[in-house]
Each structure stands twice: as C-alpha cells, then as structure tokens.
Amino acid sequence: MNRQESLIVRCVRLVLNVFFTKTLVRFIFYKFYCYFNQHKMSVLAAFCLPFLLLFSSLFFKLNNNNKRRIKARLRQLYPHITAPLITPSNSIRVLLQSIYLVFFKSTKDSHIIITKHKSNALKQLKKSIRLIRLVDQKLLRTFKRIWSSARLSTTNHTYQRFSGAEIWQSRLLHIAFYCALGLAVVIFVTVPFSTTAQAIFISLILLVAYSLRRVKGQMATITMITLAVTTSTRYLWWRYTDTLNWNDPLALSLGIGLLLAETYAWIVLILGFFQTINPLERKPIPLAKDTSTWPTVDVYIPTYNEPLSVVKSTAIAAQSIDWPADKLNVYILDDGNRSEFAQFAKTIGVGYITRTDNKHAKAGNMNHAMTVTDGEYIAIFDCDHIPVRSFLQMTMGQFINDSKVCLVQTPHHFFSADPFERNLKNHRQIPNENMLFYGLIQDGNDMWDATFFCGSCAVLKRQALDDIGGFAVETVTEDAHTALRMQRAGYKTSYINIPQAAGLATESLSAHIGQRIRWARGMAQIFRLDNPLLGKGLNIAQRLCYLNAMLHFLSGIPRIVFLTAPLALIYFDAYIIYAPFVAIFLYIVPTLLQVKITNSRIQGKYRYSFWGEVYESVLAWYILKPTTVALFNPNKGKFNVTEKGGLNNTARYDWLISKPYIFLLLLNVIGMGYAVIRLLFGETTQIGVLLISMLWASYNIMILGAAVAVAAEAKQIRSSHRVKADFPGAIRLSNGRTIKVKITDYSDNGVGIETAHHHVSRVNDKVELLMSRGKKQYSFATFVCNTRDTQMGLTLRDLDLEKQKAFIQCTFSRADAWLEWQENFKHDKPSYSFSKVFYTSLRGFNNLIFHAPNELKPVIYFITRVINYLASLLPKKPNEVFKPS
Template structure:
C-alpha cells in the first residue's frame, strides 16, 4: 500500500507540473486580463475563510500569478533599442528576480508555522537541570544592567540549581561591587577579543551548569522564564537551543517619530511572530543573541560560540545544526527589553545584522557543506539573502528616473500588458503576505521600514559581499534620554546641548 508520505509527494509533483503548465500557457493580453480578474475574485472569495489551508491555497495562487508575470517579463519585455536601455532593463529585471526569489522562499519558510506550546517539567524538582544565567555587558550603564540582574535573580527556579553571572567586558569596579551586594556572580574580562562571542566563550570555561540562559543586559526576564521554556529541552536531548521572542516595552524609532505610534506593530514583530515560527517547522530556528536557553554540551561540541562573523548568534546555531543538533522556538514573550531609541542607532544595529548575515553567507554558506536538511538550508539561505534587499529596493526607487529624466524605456510593454500581468502580480504578492502577516506587520509600513533602511544598507551590503572580513562588532546603545520636543531622526540633537527649559525626560 502506498504510504501517506508517498501519496503527498505524488500529489505535490502533479501540482508542481500543473503550476508550470499553467505558467507557460500563451494568452493574448485581453485573455490574460480576464484571467487576472478571475484570480482576484477567487482571492476575495476564498480569502474570507481563515485557515492554514486557505493561506496555502492563496500562496499557490500568488505563485501562479507571479510566475506568469515572470514568463511575460522574460519573453516579451526585453526588446531594447540601445545598449543603455538594455543595461538598465537587465538591472531592473535582476532586481525583480530577487524579489520573486524572496517571495517564493518566504512562502516556503512559513508554509506551516509550528506554534509550539510549552512542555511541563518533571514533577520532581530534583530532576530539574542546573542553569547558568549569562548577562553580558560592555559599556552599558549600571542602571540598565541592574534591572536585568535583579530580574534574573528573581526567576522561579531551585536556588541550588541556578547561578546569575554578570559578564563584564569593561572590568568596571562598580559592576563587581553590585554583583556582591545583590548576590550575583561576576566574571570580568580585560581584552574584549571577539566582542560578545569572546565574552561568552570566556565565561563558559569558568562555569559548569547543564544549560545556559543568555540575556542581553537590557532584557528583563519574567519569573516563569525557565519553567515555561525549559520543558522541551529536558524532554528532547537533541534540542540545543530554545529561542523565545525579543519583546520591547519601549517604542522603536518609527513608533516614536510617526503619528501612528503604537498602532503600528514594531518592525521586529514579523520575524518573531511569523518567520521564526515557520523556521521551527523546518527545524531551522536560529539563535538571536538573547532570551534563549542553550545546552552546554551542544555549545562545547562546536568549540564555543562562533567568532568568525559579527552575528555570532545565528552562526552558532548554524554550526550546531551542522553537527546534528535541533533547535526550537517558543512564541511566548518571557522577557522584555529596550528598543533602539534613535534612528541612527537602529540603522547601525541593522547594518551589523546585514554585515554578519552576509559574512556567514560568504564564509559558511548554508547551501554548501554537510549536516543540514534541505528545509534548514533554504530557511538559513532566506535569512541571509534577505539582507540583500537594499540593492533591489534602491533600483526600484531609481528606475522611474530613467524614463522621467533620460527618456529611456526599460520595459517594452503596453499599458494593457502591464495591467494584465504586472498589477495582478503586485496585488497577489502584497495581499497574500498581508493575510499571512496579519497582526504582525502592515504592508504599507513594510515599505516604509525597508525604504528607510535600504539607503543606508546598500554600501555595507556591497562591501561585505566583496570583503567579508571587513567590519567589526558594534554594541547597540540603549537607555538614552530624549526631549519630548525633539524630533528624533538620523541626526538627533544630543540632550546635553538642549536648553534647560526643554525638560529632558528619561
């Protein structure tokens, strides 16, 4: 008898063949326009139902419409009169190919969000594991670190099975004194080699617990953190990492400066609300640097945290999974921290993420080497290549200028053909993503976020691709004070220079 998995493969293969066949059917512009109208009507009719199967159907429909658009672009719109038109047209087409590639990868990545629920710990507390809580700090203020340390000391776990460590890369006497006063342990380091990864590796050699909970120094944990997140790791000894969301109680620069404020979801919500949950289905959850529990055995099996790139977190998870370890994601916020206050700081953080992920793409490409399943490879590939978005975004913004100022027509198509192919493609890709991301990201604000970031990330993207060893780790500044009257954009006025009458608020 044919197994269920075999039947699914056959159905999937037949569906793929049907999709390819539907993509390559030749239609006139009027016929294609009729098909486009029907597809839009189907979207609205089917989309009224809320289920995972409905979302998958809409993604397949979107893929069909987009593939027909791609076929049209490749076969009918590349007729150029001059080499300048040809060059500009190919550049635009390359950007569109990237956008389609990321669209299809995102559909694959989030095809079945796992929505993992907590597992209970053993009834006997004596069977609970030992935990070291690491709170790395470099140049942050003690007022910020203090709250996280006190929160960690208050975590509900047997006192003889947990230790809280301040990992001070600045060797500051006031931090050591605070650790003594509050009951935490202190590990200082003088050289600061390899930044955060080096700090963590230094601490691992001096501690011994079964598990390590890592908290950025501004992430204050709830009392139930370990009891909520530890169950899966105790139940499944193959799990090396349990990642939880990064939740922020302060507004990010977009929420702070735009009129919509808190009515707009934070920029990171899409990643922690949708993408990581989708990664979990493919066993491709990666470490995000904080709010995560790691198995010491797994970290030691790869020689410690990765130091080859500036995003040691994602690279460490990749190396663990190459060694056969699993990772997991629990979409329950169990800690809360400070968002970046200034747009310049926000951009600097994203530049580091972009540099680090592209470095991993260059030095430890997930599509190469052993140890990963296909789903894991594609999820990591999506995470890394998503940071190339800045270059296509700038191309899309600049392309109309070729016609407006230079008279260069870089798409050889009639308005009817554009209406029949391009507009349906854009409608389905945006509307389908909006349904899948509902509550986590608004489509309009995605454009705002990416456009703002793109202008700053283009340079670092190109340089890192060409010279992956360039650049160094930078610490994200947190806990600044801002005036109620100041407009915080790319170059905010330092609070120290504001008139006393402005009333600075922390």
C-alpha cells in the same frame, strides 16, 4: 469687461429660469441617457452625471424640494468639492470620487440617487456591481462548504481506510503527482495569452483570492499562496521573454537591472511563503514536580558600555526567576571592567566575571565565561532584557523532553518604543519592525527545525556549545552563526512564542540603523564563510530558511532600484518594460494586488501592508555598502554595540541620516513635475506608459515621505519608560484607610493607579502602595506626584535593595507581564494601512518644512503645497448623515 460678463451671465440665467421648466431639464437628461444607453456607455454615463448636475446648477436656481435634495445629495457624496464649482481641479475630484463611489463603496448611502426619474444606466451599473458581489458571496459560501466538508470527511471511516491505503505510499505515485503539478504550473506560467485572455485569467484569479481572504483555515491560505505563486511566476516569465528592449542599449541595461531586482523580490516572496506556510506554534512542556531532578542553569548578562541603571533591573530580575536557588547562578559579564559593577554584583549576591581584553566582543566574553562556570545550561539576556520569573519553567521542558534539543529561543519584546514608533507616534497601534520575525517567521522556522539564536532571551545546552567549540567568533552575528553550527552538528532547536523578557528598543534612528548594519554585515559574512547552501548537516528546509534570512539583508540594491526605476522613462525616455500600456497594466497591477492580498492574510497581525517598504527604504542605503563589502571581503568590519538607556531630551531632525531619502525623494518629485510637462506637451503615444511611470513615482514619493518622517526625532519627556499595565493593587492612606486600586502603568521609579473615587489624595501626600507576587504581599512608600479625577501618579522614593527587588518582582518580573502585548493588534486591512502610510508621508513633508534651513523652506514649502494639492484631489468618504435642505 468683467462687469459686462457678469451681467450677461445673470441675464442668461434669468431667461433660462423664465422659459425653461423642470420638464426640459428631465428631457435633457433623458436624451443623454438615450445616447449613452445606445452606445453601451453605462459607466461613462455614471461618471458624466455629476458633471451634468453641476453644470445645470449654474443656470437653474434650486428653488424646489427635488432640486434641493439633488444639491444636498451631491454635497454629501462630494464633500471636498470647493467653490467655484467649474474648475479643472473639481473636474478631477468629481471623476475620482465618482469612480470611488461606483466601485469601492458598498453602503446604500454611497450610491448616487438623482430623482424618481433617475437614469436606467445607473440601475444597470448597480445591477452589475450587485452581480459581482453576489458571485463573491456565492464563492465564499462554496469555499466554506468545501473546507468544512473536507474537515468532516477526515473523520469518516471510509475516508480513513481510503487515505491509509498502501498505494499512497508509492514513490512512483508521488513522482507522478509532482510531475503533473509541475506540468500544470508550467502551462499556466508559460503559455502566451492574448490581452483579452490575460484579463480574463487574472480577473478570475483575483476574484477567487478576494473571496478566499475571509475563509478561515490553512487550506484557504495554501490556495491563496498557490495563486500568488502562479501569477507572480507568470509575470516574471513574461518579463524575461517579452519585455526587454534589445534595440536600445540604455533601456536594455536599465531594464535588466530592474528585472534582476524583480527576480530577487520573487525569490524572497517564494522563500517567505515556504517559511511561513505552516507556523508550528510550539507549546511549553511541563517540568517534573520533583525539583531535585531539574538541571543547573547559569544566567549570563553580558555588558560593555551600558549604564548600571540598565543592568541593575536585569540582574535583580534574573535572581527572581522561579528555579531552585542551588541550581541557579547569575553572572554579570562585564567587558567594560568597571568597579561600580563589581560592587553592585557583590551587594546583590551575583557573580561578576571580567577579562583582560575584549577580543571577539560579545562572543569572546561569553566563551571566557564558559571557562569559569559549569552549569548544564546557559540562559543569556542582553543587559537591558528583564526576564519574568517563569522564564526557565516555560523553556526548560523542551530540553528534558528531547536530549537533542540544544537551543530554546523566546521572542525579543520591547516595552519602549523604537524610533519608528516613537517618531511616528504609532506605538502599540501598528506592529513594529521586529514583530514579523518574532511573531511569525520564527514560528515558521521552528516548523522546519531552523530556529535562529537571537543573542538574548534564550537557553542553550552547554554540551552542544562544547561540541562546536563555543560561540562562533568569525562573524559579527555570533548568535545566528552559533545556531547554524549546532544544527550542522545534528542538534535540534525550538522556539516558544511567548514573551518571557522585555527590554529597551534603540533610542534613536541612527542607533537603530547601526544595529541593522551589524546584522546585515554578519549575515553576509555567514553567507560567505559558512554558506548554509553548502556543506553537510542541514536538510533542504533548513538551508532555505537560512537563505531567506540572508537574502533579506541584501535588499539594499533592489529597494533603491524600485525607488528609481520609473524615472528611467521620465528622464531618459528609456522603455525598461518594453510592452504596450495595456499589457503592462494587466500584468503588473493584478499581480501586485494578488501578492498584497496573500501577504495581508499571512502576515496580518505582525506586519501591516506597505509598512515593510517603509522599513526597507529607511535601511536600504545603509545596508548596501556593508553587505556588498562583506560579500567580497567577509573578514572586514567589527562588532558595534547598540547603545541602550539613553535619553533624547530635544526634538530635532537627523539631517545626516535622512540625506539619502531626501535625495531620492527630490529625484522622484522633480521627475513627477517633468512627467506632467511631457504629458501635456509630449507625444500622445506615450501617455499610457507615462501615466504608469507617474503612478509608480507617486507611490515612491509616498514611501520616501514616510521614511523622511522617521528622521524627525521626537523628544523623550520621561527619563524612564512607562509600561502599560492592568492588574489589581491597593493603597493605604495616612489615616490608615485601605483602598483597592488598579495599576494602569509603571516604570522603575513610579506607578500610575486608578481608583473608584475622585480626589482620594492630594499632591505630595505620602501613600503606601500595596502589591502582591503570588501569595506574598509587599508595601512601598510613595508620594503622590499628580492627580486627575480617578487617576493618580505615585513616585517611589528611597527604596532599599530588598524593596527594589520586591518592586521588580511585582511589576517587570510578573509571569503575565507581557502576554497581552501581541494580542493588541487587529488583522491588517490594506486600505487602512495605505491611508496611514499616506498621512505619515504628509507628516514627513511637514517635518522638512518645520526643520529646514530658512534658505530651503520656500522650495520645500512649494513641493509640500503640490503634494497637499494632489492629496486634495483624492476621493473622500461621503458624509454619513443626509439631510436635504
């Protein structure tokens, strides 16, 4: 039978090739064009043309140049179309790729060129796209002209006289302005729109925001924030007034849960905009040249169970800080009461303080040290944070300049990869979880005099600590609570966003989560015991900054709600958003796009789009319980020390940590399968809402897949962490020859160098390494451990204490050691970030297969095949080179 069918097809193909000519083919396409043009279906024509070309290729042999050009062009524009051509999968691929080519590609190679007689419908579509781009460019030029003219007008004499008029100081005028602004917002938020009006309204806002994203300056940022606040508030108003299903108890209860989660997200969004709308970017204040006027400083290095190898570098670097020796005292605060630490402190000449108990953990340790030291200021470093020599000169000027300053905080910088960076292999490619806080939020807090004390890399004024009774001991986050108390007492805080120390990130995902659990519990305890919204001493801005910090750690329940919300309709047929499909689409999708565009502009260098959801999803389940318990019983829970300096010497998958993500992932994957069945065999009236739920569930699967990928602990090859570097040095060979080199990386026991010549030395050769600190030059005995072209690896051996100090001063303690790290990241591109998260999610599924027990591998393999198949349907970038065969 199959042979007969094949024979029939070949006969039909022969007949068509004999009797039908190119003229008839053109005539068929012309008829299709007339039909589509008559019915105003230009876009549909653009989608259908690839299908028609593919279909016609079945019957017409491409034996002339024009047809070959068509075939080559299609092969270029649709690179992922597989054989055989006519399949359901290829139909979906062609449709999605056509949408991608028509709406998202801007290069001329991406447009569909059929022949000289191509369709006028496509010409009209291209004209429409060009018109949209032209409007976008004109808006961009207009906005740039507005902002530039506004900046120029501020220097105009008339403008200055006008802006300095007394009328602008009128309290009544201020009240009238804010009332008018509030009325305008209320109108835009609450006035009901028809579907058409909402579509026009949100399209205009998106067009303005899309054009503004490339305009430099704060006014453009404020405008985008205003638009984002308007659209998100309008969405929330619509949700409260029009989308609750009061006739279905299950849908109502689940819908209210989602609405509360969305309300939480809206509050955090608004507070985040307020917090970061105008980062201060404070600069260091120079000190007086007369060092005799400089104050005395005590350096505290608290430690409990960390190994001596971790503490050693920090203590030596603290001794090397550029400060008068008679005004600088370094102390190791050992709560572990270990004899080897006491001996080390005595050997290098620093103080050693211990106590008989461990009451109140780190806060109690530092309070005890305050009773036996007397410096005017206290600098604090976690035992793994190695300070650079310029630390005090970069921070102490703030205290000298203003006697009310009680705290100067600098960023926590990490030279080792955290679990996200190491396990996902994106170290120094994507900003880590901490960068948003230390790169942007703390600068925003500083603008509102609400800088947080972060427990390390900071200097505090002893008098301010004495006034509040020492470091706070009531919560497990003694740092933030201490800053809050000093601010309540009327003191000021400052933030210098220049890395002046670097340390070790958490070594494993479990340790990372344990650290975040402590932070979350502590912030919830502060919320209960010393709520910044209540009590005296804080202004409104300070209260809002602290509120946002505390709400951030209450994200556990809302995040789990978002990860499961689309399953309500899929599993239980519960309409948690009780509205027509078109209304849901017009309110949700544009609002999310608007918020993403705005956040990308504000946070672009410090947090890439979509990665925040991955971080929150990893932590959500684990911070849910401690924060809830702390809200009801704030005295429950104890301080847990984050382990540092460990070595993960085996690659493994942390099944215990990943259980919650895998469970949520299975719920969404099974829900997607069930949704497909309902889509094929269910009621046609539910297709729209089912598609939205499936789209949402697909996004959740992507986020959870990335969360699953983080749990695959990568093997740590080196026992010591390598730090990238780029500064000059030299080596002296055994024959006395000295060669200039570039230091490319270093660790506490080795150095990587680059020379100008090949094969300068061989493995195991003894080489003298020359490095400088200021005008002083030091030499270190090393051995060549590996060579490759112009690259060499040197190992340090048998360094005495003085040589160890000198090596740390020349490497980790360099004043410019960490200045370039924050500049390595380009501005966020949401499409790029989405693709990175998507492929990270695929890696998560592959990790599950690789590490899964043999009994579960078939099931996980099937799920992964489904995910990979769905990924194969997505649009692909066209091939760059077009060469017709």
